[in-house]
Amino acid sequence: MQQLFEKARTAPDFRVGRTVSQEMWKVWLEAPDEAAQEVLDRGMRKRDSYDFIGALADFSRLAEYCPAYAEGFNQRAYIHFLTENYAQALEDLDIALSLQPDHVAAQSGRGLTLLKLGRIEEARKQMLIAVENNPWLSEATLLAKGAPLGPVGEDI
Template identity: 60%
Template sequence: MRYAIVALLLSSRALAETCPTAPDISVELQALIADANAAPDERNGQVASDQMWQLWLRAPDAAAQEVLDRGMRQRSSFDFAGAYDSFDTLVSYCPDYAEGYNQRAFISFLREDFSAALIDLDRALDLSPDHVGAQSGRALTLMNLGRRDDARAQLEKALANNPWLSERHLLADGAPLGPEGQEL
């Protein structure tokens, strides 16, 4: 009960205040993209990928961080409705923070609402064009919408930023986004 009251107060406070500008992570992100591309193997590539996620998950302020963290805990416990509400609160409070849209898109994806996921992923990428997580999520969303060519092109962009993404296997011969005529 105490947690619910604190969460409600944080959500109310978040909606009443103005979100500060999201930190500019572009220089750090470009360095990590270079690290991922220079990585000699998947293990080293994963280190760069993990560091990218640490950047994206750095919210603009403590209130936003609490809402983001709460939504991620809810998602981890399969409370998709609660997580969606938390990420919706985050997007309302911080409309220029790409990760809020990316996380809300992930919940929509998990709920198989691919059209809603695509709208949020497009907004996340408008705000952060090199967000590899949003790029790969958008590729998977497009694939689920039956837009194979668009999905393939989007995944290729994501892999240009991080060639070690697990989704890279979707481009292999016989895979869903593999060369034409090679589907399983």
């Protein structure tokens, strides 16, 4: 994964940077075995069709079946985020990051969740870490001058 972070940091333009981001997702979305992959894929299909209850059940099953697989917790956190259950999202993101500390999507998701919880300074610090690992994240715009996580004292 460190090679992908370096490729993202040195990408010459948006197109190359987004391609590297997609490569990162390929790594995270590769489940430990075929059964886990089936549950992950099914949960993502349910999520994409707004069946958050079904997706949550699948991602919970995945987290229980593969407790060392960070993406199960990251996907479950995303469902909690989408349903505005931010405290539970944060809990799952913390688990995902304890399993895979460099999981950029979990890092940025954690930053967004902290922002929703009004924990601005923590959110800023977390998002800076995520953007350091992948400067092509769309969430990087939240760190711009005048943005919600922009530099302190430069918000006007």
